[in-house]
Amino acid sequence: MASTAGTAPVTTAPASDDSSRRRGLTGYVLLVPGVVWLALFFVIPFYSLVATSLYDPGGSVFSGYEMSYQFSNYWHAIQDYWEPLLRSLWYAGLATLICLVLGYVLAYAIAFKAGRWKNLMLVLVIAPFFTSFLVRTLSWKLILADGGLIVNSLQAVHLLGPDGRLLATPFAVICGIVYNFLPFMVLPLFASIDKIDHRLIEASSDLYANPFVGFWKVTWPLSLPGVVSGTLLTFIPAAGDYINAQLLGSPNQRMVGNVIQNLFTQANDYPAAGALSMILMILIVAMVLFYVRRAGTEELL
Amino acid sequence: MSSSADVAQERRAPARASFDGLRLENLTKSFGAFTAVDDLDLDVPRGSFFALLGPSGCGKTTTLRMVAGLETPTSGGITLAGQDITYAKPYKRPVNTVFQNYALFPHLDIYENVAFGLKRRKAGNVDAQVKEMLSLVELDSQTRKRPAQLSGGQQQRVALARALINKPEVLLLDEPLGALDLKLRRNMQIELKRIQTEVGLTFIHVTHDQEEAMTMADTVAVMNAGVIEQMGAPEELYENPRTTFVANFLGQSNLIEGTIKGRSGDLVTVDMHGIDVSVPAARSHADGDKGWIGIRPEKVLIGDPGEQLDAPGNSVPGGVVSDVSFVGVSTQYLVRMPWGQELQVFAQNTGHRRIYRSGEQVDLSWRPDYAFLLDASQDARAGAQEGTD
Numbered sequence: 082m083a084s085t086a087g088t089a090p091v092t093t094a095p096a097s098d099d100s101s102r103r104r105g106l107t108g109y110v111l112l113v114p115g116v117v118w119l120a121l122f123f124v125i126p127f128y129s130l131v132a133t134s135l136y137d138p139g140g141s142v143f144s145g146y147e148m149s150y151q152f153s154n155y156w157h158a159i160q161d162y163w164e165p166l167l168r169s170l171w172y173a174g175l176a177t178l179i180c181l182v183l184g185y186v187l188a189y190a191i192a193f194k195a196g197r198w199k200n201l202m203l204v205l206v207i208a209p210f211f212t213s214f215l216v217r218t219l220s221w222k223l224i225l226a227d228g229g230l231i232v233n234s235l236q237a238v239h240l241l242g243p244d245g246r247l248l249a250t251p252f253a254v255i256c257g258i259v260y261n262f263l264p265f266m267v268l269p270l271f272a273s274i275d276k277i278d279h280r281l282i283e284a285s286s287d288l289y290a291n292p293f294v295g296f297w298k299v300t301w302p303l304s305l306p307g308v309v310s311g312t313l314l315t316f317i318p319a320a321g322d323y324i325n326a327q328l329l330g331s332p333n334q335r336m337v338g339n340v341i342q343n344l345f346t347q348a349n350d351y352p353a354a355g356a357l358s359m360i361l362m363i364l365i366v367a368m369v370l371f372y373v374r375r376a377g378t379e380e381l382l
Numbered sequence: 383m384s385s386s387a388d389v390a391q392e393r394r395a396p397a398r399a400s401f402d403g404l405r406l407e408n409l410t411k412s413f414g415a416f417t418a419v420d421d422l423d424l425d426v427p428r429g430s431f432f433a434l435l436g437p438s439g440c441g442k443t444t445t446l447r448m449v450a451g452l453e454t455p456t457s458g459g460i461t462l463a464g465q466d467i468t469y470a471k472p473y474k475r476p477v478n479t480v481f482q483n484y485a486l487f488p489h490l491d492i493y494e495n496v497a498f499g500l501k502r503r504k505a506g507n508v509d510a511q512v513k514e515m516l517s518l519v520e521l522d523s524q525t526r527k528r529p530a531q532l533s534g535g536q537q538q539r540v541a542l543a544r545a546l547i548n549k550p551e552v553l554l555l556d557e558p559l560g561a562l563d564l565k566l567r568r569n570m571q572i573e574l575k576r577i578q579t580e581v582g583l584t585f586i587h588v589t590h591d592q593e594e595a596m597t598m599a600d601t602v603a604v605m606n607a608g609v610i611e612q613m614g615a616p617e618e619l620y621e622n623p624r625t626t627f628v629a630n631f632l633g634q635s636n637l638i639e640g641t642i643k644g645r646s647g648d649l650v651t652v653d654m655h656g657i658d659v660s661v662p663a664a665r666s667h668a669d670g671d672k673g674w675i676g677i678r679p680e681k682v683l684i685g686d687p688g689e690q691l692d693a694p695g696n697s698v699p700g701g702v703v704s705d706v707s708f709v710g711v712s713t714q715y716l717v718r719m720p721w722g723q724e725l726q727v728f729a730q731n732t733g734h735r736r737i738y739r740s741g742e743q744v745d746l747s748w749r750p751d752y753a754f755l756l757d758a759s760q761d762a763r764a765g766a767q768e769g770t771d
Contacts (some may be wrong), residue, residue, distance in 0.1 A: 278485070281488075283472075283485070284479070284486075286451075286473045287450055289499050291473050299487060302489045303489055
């Protein structure tokens with residue numbers, strides 16, 4: 082009995098040493114699924130994209146590409162496609178702004194005015210996701226079609242000329258983008274506005290702020306986290322979108338997404354497509370970083 | 383209840399013509415079928431520290447919110463310094479509120495919180511005024527902190543400064559000390575009273591803490607179920623309550639059933655379970671031939687059977703001590719009387735009298751001028767539970 086008691090500390094010491102080493106390993110083992118996931122779905126595709134963007138443009142899908150660090154691909158891509166690139170940012174920016182205005186009103190109404198209809202209204206915001214993105218965009222084609230109700234009505238009140246049309250205009254493309262990305266704006270805005278303590282708004286009106294001033298000084302700043310995440314969730318996918326421009330626009334409304342898709346699938350110009358993708362990504366990341374810094378939302382988020 | 387309202391109205395009548403304070407007339411607020419405030423009449427003189435005291439749900443906060451403009455009255459009117467503000471927008475009233483949860487703006491620092499009202503009114507000299515106000519509440523070193531970085535007491539002072547800086551006609555305080563711990567609360571009570579005396583504004587303080595109301599206010603209005611039960615100076619309310627609710631809610635009271643035998647001059651004689659006791663007519667608020675004889679526990683003297691107690695007047699023999707608790711400054715007895723009721727007696731620990739033990743025979747006695755008589759139609763236990771918490 083005594084001997085076992087005496088040896089106990091001797092045997093436990095290496096055991097604890099061993100277990101601490103094992104504990105160190107456990108951390109890495111637990112990391113494996115995440116690392117594999119990231120490697121498979123981010124690092125490898127990203128590497129492949131970077132590599133593609135630096136291929137020798139002289140090659141083709143049939144003869145194969147040579148990796149030759151062709152940084153000039155980027156320059157050529159900008160030279161050839163700056164127009165759709167800028168148009169994408171412009172359309173996405175405008176659509177984000179419209180989404181913000183519409184989404185804010187909707188989110189505010191759901192959060193503060195809906196009462197017992199709150200949950201139903203939230204479900205209605207998400208409801209469009211139950212049908213396919215394509216089907217919904219195609220139905221906008223019907224809504225805005227020449228000879229359709231809207232075009233006819235606008236022609237009747239002479240807001241649109243007799244030959245005027247909505248389809249295949251920037252209006253239609255932006256409409257489509259706004260419609261498709263509105264829920265991404267409404268949901269984060271709702272989450273932010275719903276959290277605002279109503280008594281703060283009462284306090285602002287008690288302190289001589291009329292409803293308008295009270296909104297800008299209290300409600301708006303307190304909803305900024307939602308505004309920032311909503312605009313990011315809308316702007317980023319909208320800038321890379323190509324479905325709306327393809328279904329509702331014409332070649333004149335071509336966005337950078339259409340160009341990339343075309344280069345990859347029709348023209349088979351992989352280096353140019355890769356370079357353009359990289360440019361779009363770098364632009365968006367730079368803009369987002371600048372925006373988040375400027376909005377100063379680190380402490381709000 | 384109705385009689386007390388009548389008396390209050392009579393007392394106010396002469397001042398009605400030229401009144402520069404806050405006046406509530408026939409104010410009623412209903413939420414659906416529930417009437418939160420019922421036909422309330424109230425005058426708050428300018429420059430006074432007024433307390434609205436009542437249990438939760440009695441309508442005091444609703445009254446306050448109607449004065450602030452955050453709630454629209456169902457009927458009735460509110461006038462402030464002769465001006466009708468019943469339907470004025472909250473941001474157009476010269477009234478500011480210190481909210482129960484402070485409602486400080488979390489995205490603004492202390493300085494901006496305090497400057498908020500001045501900036502909205504485009505007042506000049508904002509910087510100097512804010513600094514002066516922050517030094518009044520002793521927060522000059524914290525101006526650039528956010529509310530979340532301050533303690534409860536500091537937040538409370540910011541809320542007070544934010545409202546006070548606007549020099550409102552009336553400052554409304556909605557249980558502002560409720561969230562503080564006891565010691566801090568005592569300090570803030572003294573602080574608030576000091577600031578009120580210093581700036582001379584009208585303060586209306588809503589609270590359910592009777593001690594807080596009595597220590598701070600010049601005038602206390604006790605509110606219950608949407609109506610004011612009684613209004614007056616703290617001593618007057620405590621010494622001469624008109625309803626059982628006030629008697630129980632403000633401090634504690636022994637209420638003993640009695641039959642009125644006769645009224646002669648300024649004395650009312652009441653038969654209390656076979657013992658004749660007298661109550662001054664001015665302290666008698668019973669109309670019928672039955673009533674509740676009220677006496678505060680600290681006014682009751684306790685002595686050996688047959689002993690001559692130094693309170694000539696009502697003497698009640700035949701009690702048995704059923705419970706003793708020694709609190710230090712006083713000893714609190716429960717004495718079972720021959721008719722089965724237990725009376726509370728607080729004997730001050732002066733050292734002159736011995737402490738009685740449970741089971742001992744005692745006589746009780748009190749001076750007639752300390753007793754009061756309440757109408758028998760009321761529930762003797764009204765307000766008792768709310769008062770003790």
